[in-house]
Amino acid sequence: MSKSELQRADIEAVLAEFKDPETGRSITQLEQVKAIQVEGANVSLNLALTSHSAPIWEETRNNLETLLRSRLPGLSQVQIEISEHERPPVKLGQVGLTAKSVIVVGSGKGGVGKSTIAASLALGLQRAGCKVGLMDADVYGPSIPHLLGASGRPEVSEKQIGSDEAGNPVVARRITPIDVGGLKVISIGFLVPADKAVIWRGPMLHGSITSFLRDTDWGPLDYLVIDMPPGTGDVALTLSQSLPPTGAVIVCTPQDVALLDAVKAIRMFQEVRIPVLGVVENMSYFLCPDNGKRYNIFGNGGAKKKAQEFEIPFLGEIPINIQLRVNGDEGNTGANFNVPEVASPLEKMCTQLVREIASKHQEEPPLPSLSVL
Amino acid sequence: MSKSELQRADIEAVLAEFKDPETGRSITQLEQVKAIQVEGANVSLNLALTSHSAPIWEETRNNLETLLRSRLPGLSQVQIEISEHERPPVKLGQVGLTAKSVIVVGSGKGGVGKSTIAASLALGLQRAGCKVGLMDADVYGPSIPHLLGASGRPEVSEKQIGSDEAGNPVVARRITPIDVGGLKVISIGFLVPADKAVIWRGPMLHGSITSFLRDTDWGPLDYLVIDMPPGTGDVALTLSQSLPPTGAVIVCTPQDVALLDAVKAIRMFQEVRIPVLGVVENMSYFLCPDNGKRYNIFGNGGAKKKAQEFEIPFLGEIPINIQLRVNGDEGNTGANFNVPEVASPLEKMCTQLVREIASKHQEEPPLPSLSVL
Numbered sequence: 213m214s215k216s217e218l219q220r221a222d223i224e225a226v227l228a229e230f231k232d233p234e235t236g237r238s239i240t241q242l243e244q245v246k247a248i249q250v251e252g253a254n255v256s257l258n259l260a261l262t263s264h265s266a267p268i269w270e271e272t273r274n275n276l277e278t279l280l281r282s283r284l285p286g287l288s289q290v291q292i293e294i295s296e297h298e299r300p301p302v303k304l305g306q307v308g309l310t311a312k313s314v315i316v317v318g319s320g321k322g323g324v325g326k327s328t329i330a331a332s333l334a335l336g337l338q339r340a341g342c343k344v345g346l347m348d349a350d351v352y353g354p355s356i357p358h359l360l361g362a363s364g365r366p367e368v369s370e371k372q373i374g375s376d377e378a379g380n381p382v383v384a385r386r387i388t389p390i391d392v393g394g395l396k397v398i399s400i401g402f403l404v405p406a407d408k409a410v411i412w413r414g415p416m417l418h419g420s421i422t423s424f425l426r427d428t429d430w431g432p433l434d435y436l437v438i439d440m441p442p443g444t445g446d447v448a449l450t451l452s453q454s455l456p457p458t459g460a461v462i463v464c465t466p467q468d469v470a471l472l473d474a475v476k477a478i479r480m481f482q483e484v485r486i487p488v489l490g491v492v493e494n495m496s497y498f499l500c501p502d503n504g505k506r507y508n509i510f511g512n513g514g515a516k517k518k519a520q521e522f523e524i525p526f527l528g529e530i531p532i533n534i535q536l537r538v539n540g541d542e543g544n545t546g547a548n549f550n551v552p553e554v555a556s557p558l559e560k561m562c563t564q565l566v567r568e569i570a571s572k573h574q575e576e577p578p579l580p581s582l583s584v585l
Numbered sequence: 586m587s588k589s590e591l592q593r594a595d596i597e598a599v600l601a602e603f604k605d606p607e608t609g610r611s612i613t614q615l616e617q618v619k620a621i622q623v624e625g626a627n628v629s630l631n632l633a634l635t636s637h638s639a640p641i642w643e644e645t646r647n648n649l650e651t652l653l654r655s656r657l658p659g660l661s662q663v664q665i666e667i668s669e670h671e672r673p674p675v676k677l678g679q680v681g682l683t684a685k686s687v688i689v690v691g692s693g694k695g696g697v698g699k700s701t702i703a704a705s706l707a708l709g710l711q712r713a714g715c716k717v718g719l720m721d722a723d724v725y726g727p728s729i730p731h732l733l734g735a736s737g738r739p740e741v742s743e744k745q746i747g748s749d750e751a752g753n754p755v756v757a758r759r760i761t762p763i764d765v766g767g768l769k770v771i772s773i774g775f776l777v778p779a780d781k782a783v784i785w786r787g788p789m790l791h792g793s794i795t796s797f798l799r800d801t802d803w804g805p806l807d808y809l810v811i812d813m814p815p816g817t818g819d820v821a822l823t824l825s826q827s828l829p830p831t832g833a834v835i836v837c838t839p840q841d842v843a844l845l846d847a848v849k850a851i852r853m854f855q856e857v858r859i860p861v862l863g864v865v866e867n868m869s870y871f872l873c874p875d876n877g878k879r880y881n882i883f884g885n886g887g888a889k890k891k892a893q894e895f896e897i898p899f900l901g902e903i904p905i906n907i908q909l910r911v912n913g914d915e916g917n918t919g920a921n922f923n924v925p926e927v928a929s930p931l932e933k934m935c936t937q938l939v940r941e942i943a944s945k946h947q948e949e950p951p952l953p954s955l956s957v958l
Binding site for chain 1: 693694695696697700725726728731732815838840841842843845846849871873874875876878880881882883884905907910913914
């Protein structure tokens, strides 16, 4: 055994310790480390990561370098390249949706900017390199088409999926989502005129949500972000019965009366067994564009305190910003990632969410899959 | 016929033309003019008006004076005193509520300050001298108790209302509303813990709303203000079936995406045949307390334009104000009538609403009641 081979074994031992953020399992176990090269005190390797964890690729790369250096003090240069690792998403629940994570975005109260946050999460994850779908389940006030400047009617087709005993074709309805710069979007707003009131009764609501999930040609997704209607637990209940949503993000504004409703939303998700992944405080403060002073119009910091109280991660504070509102009104929510005061908290929110999902996977690794046996 | 008697007849003829704002009928027909005194060119009289029209008493007095002067150019001094005219409210609909007007406050979207506006309407009408009840029908997020700093459990008692054929007592449930400085308040928030999520299904919702209306000991009211849940038309449908609500006030914020939802609310009320009495634009602008500049954080003026477009009265713009939010968070919504930048638009909103109801009565006078026959 040469000195170089010995080092290689040491490196491999350290790599075996390191967990893939998506699955929480060892990166060597799933053959995510390729092209390990050892030259004297220098190491280079290629780490394959799935697009699901794209927002934290850089962080993961840094963590691996830190681990290697801490275990192997003799190391000089470490070069870790990242390549994309293919891992097909699994079919979820009865509806057969293929996605790795389903994030529901809820709020106890309407008008807190829930749809803006849901759209920003979807856009932020997509910008980082994830494959993302966005479903507007807020049937009472579908805002997503307006916020994304998306219009048109999704194409609906019938597809034969088999035959019955008498030989008659069995057809399934397929809905093609609207493509907004690569983001796959579906909303009741595409199907109902904008100024028409929809008076939903419970059973219709249940049916439309499951049909949206089941009949839409999402394709394989890293994330499906679902913008929930405020209030009633009906839709959450439907989702928890037909899918296992990965978890919920709660959006609230800082004033007491909104926090009361956020607490209700937390309890509601707990009741229907959807884990709460974090709380976002929206409209946290207004930075006066003229005097630069910060005005806590709706209060500030209340959501962080509530999150601590309930031992739920806090995903950040998004300020009140006139340009943010204008971008939303103009159907250009994606442009918020170009507004410095807003972009940074929005990006942090996305990264923090992915981190929370990853750390959850590391705490509760899924059952080993066939590839390990 | 002396000269003085002739003048009296002239005056009575003019008075007969003048319509009571509450009923839209002649003030002499319903014997609302008392103690007419004519002395030379001077007239004094007492006009009896019900507390229902209290916010526009002064305006009504001025209108009568203007009419008298325009018809009788020889008049010198006119003195019109106002006294309270008793007119018992009628029982409304199946639920047997005794109220003269039922105002539902709705919004297509939550979080626009609907509950703050509903509470302010109730408080403003009460401050002007009306007998007011406030019902929080926003079962998903009852904010009224918090906004009014009201707590406690309404007393529920059983009262024998008759006997069945076998002689067994028939009892009815009576709920005593919470008294908040004279305002009678009922809310699901008094019955369910603040941090408990309520997952309502349609039929339960229908039952709880009619039970709240029917079983509450409101006493005779000039106005019952109902804070509606956002979104679904279920509750509006229930109310239109069990009552004839006088009309709806729509609250919205100025940004496009909220106006879209306000338009839906207008359509929804039209569909369930509740007339829309007006639109309030909340969070219209932020007056920076330091530089005095006006920031249209959520835009401005959109609601007024929408109101014009739909030929619906516009009831005013309420600014974003930190003290207003603090008062709400501290359960002291009534104190907003002491904040100058806020009090004036709030008072105008109440007066404008009463005016709209009055002018509606004058356009469509109700069927003559027995007292006229």
